[in-house]
Amino acid sequence: MTLTEKIRLAAEWIAASQRLVVLTGAGVSRESGLPTFRDALDGLWARYSPLQLATPEAFVADPALVWGWYEHRRAAVRRAAPNPAHIALAELEALLPQVVIVTQNVDDLHQRAGSRDIIALHGAIMRSKCFAACRGEPTLVEVEELPDAAEGPPRCPFCGSRVRPDVVWFGENLPAGALQRAAQLAEEADVMLVVGTSGAVQPAASLPFVTYRAGGQVIEINPVASEITAIAALWLEVPAGEALPSVVEAVRALRGEGA
Numbered sequence: 415m416t417l418t419e420k421i422r423l424a425a426e427w428i429a430a431s432q433r434l435v436v437l438t439g440a441g442v443s444r445e446s447g448l449p450t451f452r453d454a455l456d457g458l459w460a461r462y463s464p465l466q467l468a469t470p471e472a473f474v475a476d477p478a479l480v481w482g483w484y485e486h487r488r489a490a491v492r493r494a495a496p497n498p499a500h501i502a503l504a505e506l507e508a509l510l511p512q513v514v515i516v517t518q519n520v521d522d523l524h525q526r527a528g529s530r531d532i533i534a535l536h537g538a539i540m541r542s543k544c545f546a547a548c549r550g551e552p553t554l555v556e557v558e559e560l561p562d563a564a565e566g567p568p569r570c571p572f573c574g575s576r577v578r579p580d581v582v583w584f585g586e587n588l589p590a591g592a593l594q595r596a597a598q599l600a601e602e603a604d605v606m607l608v609v610g611t612s613g614a615v616q617p618a619a620s621l622p623f624v625t626y627r628a629g630g631q632v633i634e635i636n637p638v639a640s641e642i643t644a645i646a647a648l649w650l651e652v653p654a655g656e657a658l659p660s661v662v663e664a665v666r667a668l669r670g671e672g673a
């Protein structure tokens with residue numbers, strides 16, 4: 415099947431869907447200039463060790479290093495803009511009865527592109543919270559209002575503990591309710607569109623299998639095969655920023671919606 419035929423078929427399935435779930439990973443933000451984690455050449459884990467930067471133990475061992483790395487990533491997110499993939503996904507919401515974005519990403523590009531129903535499984539890098547969760551999990555802290563710490567993270571204004579990014583680190587639980595809602599939606603989905611994830615990290619990577627086992631169709635957009643590809647009824651082997659605008663344009667035509 416040619417790419418054009420695959421795009422057409424994907425659009426037909428999506429246009430007919432009543433309960434679409436879109437699972438995204440770092441690949442959907444790649445064309446916004448943000449690095450992925452496992453791309454062989456420039457993935458973050460090719461250059462840094464996740465165990466030194468993305469665990470609670472790493473933060474306790476060297477809060478300045480971890481905080482500094484997230485400040486560096488936050489600055490990159492601020493400089494980035496939603497790319498055509500984020501924008502196309504946001505446009506889908508107006509064309510279909512249900513579109514829920516379940517993202518593993520901690521950047522805010524889906525929000526900035528205009529998507530409204532978003533489940534952020536791994537938190538949000540632009541939010542900060544008290545490391546001790548002194549007023550419950552999460553105790554959010556507006557770091558812009560805090561005195562600049564000479565070195566490393568600022569202190570919680572309520573209890574004095576260090577402030578950390580509001581993201582899920584390895585070994586930590588996902589935000590309460592997020593995974594449950596995502597799993598329920600995956601069970602009920604008639605189509606799951608999987609965009610830009612290696613499918614390497616649980617429990618997020620189990621969601622396409624939930625849809626597949628419940629009889630839903632899985633469509634994957636990824637230039638490289640992933641852990642999900644084996645159960646994908648359609649695999650568009652192209653970057654998301656190229657494929658998604660064409661898919662959404664075809665969905666719009668099939669739905670007979672205005673341009």
Ligand code: APR
Pocket residue numbers: 438439440441442444445450451452453457518519536609610611612613614615635636637638639640652653654655
């Ligand atoms: N369009 C679509 N997919 C792309 C693009 C692109 N332009 N560029 C790269 N990809 C694909 C890669 O082929 C890869 O399969 O995106 C995927 C990125 O995979 P990972 O780097 O493993 O990122 P992700 O799957 O989101 O990682 C999941 O791991 O480290 C944790 O918490 C972190 O949320 C992250 C989780």
